[in-house]
Every structure is written in C-alpha cells, then in structure tokens.
Amino acid sequence: MAAAKPRLAVHKFSSCDGCQLAFLNLGEDLLRLAELVEIVHFAEAGPVDPDAVVDIAFVEGSVSTPEDEERIQKIRKNSRHLISIGACATAGGLQALRNLADGPGWIAEIYAQPEHIHSLATSTPIAAHVPVDLELWGCPVNGRQVLGAVRALLFEVVPALEKDKVCLECKRHQAVCVLVAKGLPCMGPVTLTGCGALCPRFGRDCYACxxxxxxxxxxxxxxxxxxxxxxxxxxxxxxxxxxxxxxxFAEAGRHWREQVHDPKP
Ligand code: SF4
Ligand code: SF4
Structure with a gap:
C-alpha cells in the first residue's frame, strides 16, 4: 500500500490574498506539488477543511479580530509545522499602521455603525500569538521560497533562510545602484533578500516589502x-x-519621528 502523502493547508487571516495568489501563480509547479502532498485546505484553490489536522500549514495574514485570535490557536494545535507567509503574517502588514494611530477613532469616522466592526485595537503577526516554525517575508511572498520550504520539510531538513540584504542581490544581478546613481531613497541596504532585487533592477527604489x-x-x-x-x-x-x-523598522521609524518633534538646535 502506498504511504499516505503529507497533508498541507493554506489558511487566510487579515490580508489581501496576494500571498495565496503567489502560491497559485506557481502554475505547473503547483500541480507537481499536488502530486507530492495532499492539499486539504486552500479555499482560494478549492479544497475547504479549515479544521483539518495537517503536516504543514501556511498562514497568510495578520491577527486583527477576536475571531482570528481563537482560530490561530486551533490551527497551531492541528499543524505539525506552521509557516507564516508574507508581510501581514510576519509583521502585521500594512494594516499594522493602525497600531501607530487611533484605530478605533478611524473606524468611528468611516463606518456609520462602528459597533458592528469587531476588530482588535492592533494588527499583529502570527508569531505574537503562537510558536511559528518558519517565517517567509515579502509582500507578496515569493512562490519559489514557498516551494523551497515545502521541499525541505518533505525531506525532513531545516529550510534555508535568506539573510542577505537586497543590495547584495543587486550586485549579483549587476544592477546599477539606484541610491548612488539616481539619488533615490532606496531601502535595499536594510531589506531582506528574496525578491531578486526586483525594484532596483527596474530602476526604482526598494520600499522594503x-x-x-x-x-x-x-x-x-x-x-x-x-x-x-x-x-x-x-x-x-x-x-x-x-x-x-x-x-x-518600528524602532527606526520612532527615532525619526522624534526628530520631527525635537529638531536639532
Ligand atoms: S503580505 Fe502583501 S500580498 Fe501578502 S497578503 Fe499581505 S498585503 Fe497581501
Ligand atoms: S526590491 Fe524591495 S520593494 Fe521591491 S520587491 Fe524587493 S524587497 Fe520588495
């Protein structure tokens, strides 16, 4: 009898779905992946079984509602390996900007009946709520990295993590430095690799996604x-x-905001 395939789930939390789309955009590779694993929950692709017990769970999105808080605990219990994918899941995402502002005040301004909006005061990464085995950053995440993580876990080895800065990827691709050559405010010197220096290679500055x-x-x-x-x-x-x-980034942002209120003499 053939051995059972490892079971895989892709869960969505507060997000734009872009990281799930990066998964779907794997195209033929996704079909090959489906031969190696049993995809039991991936609502955007078809299968729906959010309470399934799985070997590998990918989680997209941040924890932004009381319901999210409960659901992530259940997913952690049901998953052997839990991997957060994308900026929302690893850092709280764009929606975490509300952590720096008056989120409830904004909701009251926008919605006629704000009492029906059940969101937490903050948007937080998955790792702030449960242990996470691997974080894949990016907005969206890179499908190649997702596949690499699955391959490593299937072979029971620790997935390799990117550690370099985008600047090094520019050098590897022989891309002209947009900060030096064009004076653009490129964030490449402090940003994690993984995208292949996509923006500088098209002549624009990296915005640290x-x-x-x-x-x-x-x-x-x-x-x-x-x-x-x-x-x-x-x-x-x-x-x-x-x-x-x-x-x-939060610390650097705070530092420069303080300069606004406390200018140098
Ligand atoms: S990380 Fe970016 S692409 Fe992925 S779900 Fe969040 S906003 Fe969308
Ligand atoms: S160059 Fe920077 S902003 Fe552009 S995709 Fe890469 S990390 Fe994101």
Missing part, C-alpha cells in the same frame, strides 16, 4: 536618506510602511 535584513544599520541609512533631502517625517515613513510592525 521583504522586511528588515539581519543586523540592518537603520541609523546610517536614515542619515543617508536625510542627506538626499528627505525631511525626518519622510525618513520615518520609509521605515513605517508595509513592515512597520517589524521591531527594527
């Missing part, structure tokens, strides 16, 4: 951005964007 790299020198980059003519609030916003919930 893959989150902080290992040991990012945010202070030095902030000063360099200031040297390009950005006012402190603009520097702060470069850090407080898609990954504002990542500690290294």
């Amino acid at each position: 893959y989150g902080p790299a290992e040991n990012p020198n945010a202070t030095a980059l902030g000063r360099r951005l200031e040297g390009l003519g950005l006012v402190p609030e603009a520097v702060a916003r470069r850090f407080l964007f898609i990954n504002s919930g990542a500690p290294a």
